[in-house]
Amino acid sequence: MFINFFRVVVSVISLCVLCKPLFAEEHASFWEGFRVGGYSSADLRIPRTEPTQLKLNEISMIVTWDQGTRVKFFSELELENPVSYDHHLGLHSKQSYVDLERFYLDYSLSEKSNVRVGRFLSPVGRWNQLHAPPLVWTASRPLVTTELFPAALNGLMLFGNVPLQERSLEYQVYAEGLKDQRKERDERTYRDVKGARFAINNIFNFASENAGLNTLGLNLASYQEDRPGAPAYRLIGIDFLLEFDRWELSGEAYSRNTSQGKDAGSGAYLQSAYLIRNDWYWITRLENLHYPAEQNAERWVLGVTKRLKPNQLLKFEFVGGSAEYEDIPRGFTTSFAVMF
């Protein structure tokens, strides 16, 4: 699969390079609209109960097209877990697979409203929409952001930003049009996803020189797990970000019920990042997850993160608490993440 993926990528790039001179004169601006970027991260994980593992987590390629018209294109193709090493299996790529994480077109209806069609990340909270390792302070992800709602959907979204004097209201209203066609390993899949997120930016309107971003978001969603007899869920949640002086505080909290009103899980996290000095940050996170029919989990994360360059993070962290989740094991992790 790994070789096939690279064959496809090399073929597409070769084709583009061959085609470009032919169309160069007529459609120069069309090709100039493309941009390629991406990100990657590698972890050394020393979990409490599993073997130590060195892992390249992903190589992600982001391709965008923007020619200065109302239409924009965005795609993110990810090669997940391309290479891992542990002393049982040695160097291997058994967990490797290709994931089309995002693929959509945006159309600007007006200054304050846009429509998105395709596959995109579920606009639930902040972490899910900014989950790339170079954008988050820790290598481990809060449990509540992985267990309670779909990470992405195929459908339609209306979104925009409405200025309200010093503040602004950001809205995202979405509905699924096509359910996930493919299930990856133990991943839960969902259908009939619809919801909305509303966020107020600059809520405190700080005037101090040390002020930073401050945002409060409200999340509403409904969806059904894609398995026979599964109930429909309704989710409500809040998220926030507050930056002031050397501190960045953030958090999300969710509560989920079935359509009959029965408890179907809840959880929250609260995280702080404190700038110690020279771009070293002290990270603290507390989180919990209540999941019916499974063990409740409490977690704490303590770590330090160094911003090596604006696009590079080096992380060291200890994760402790109760319950074991395979993707987010307890123990020590160090990680390097880069965006390019």
Add this chain to the structure above:
Amino acid sequence: MFSRFRSCVLVSMFCVWSSAGLAVEDPVIAVIVSALSANAVSVSVGDLASIYWRKTLYNAHGKPLHPVNLFAEHPLRVRFSQQVLHSHPKSQLGYWNGLYFNGVLPPYTVQSEEAMLRYVADTENAVGYVDACKVDLRVRAVLWVSNGKVLTESPMLHCETLNP
């Protein structure tokens, strides 16, 4: 005792007067667009922050907006950022990385106010800012930022001391 009180009052009055003087001398920032009508764009007080946060990407006619920044350490950039975006440029790094992750680039950056004037003058739908005393015929000032407020009319400028 009474003379001490009088001294305190005089010192307080001096402090108030000098701080008021400093506030007046704090250079006014002019938000500029091209003087050419073909390149110009209208910018309202309410839209300015959204344009610079890249949350508003298009104007009313569906044309892309091109906000321009001075480099992050430039004193005028720092003041514009604190007064309009309510944050220091350094603290915005995570925000711009997040936007890049979603396919949106931060405002184009130039190295000087002269470069800002040239870029805005020659670029369709560009929005920039300079010291209000440096506005010339190539551009048109549409808003003014002074003492933490965005104004639609120019306040009193004291250009002779800044730009002899």
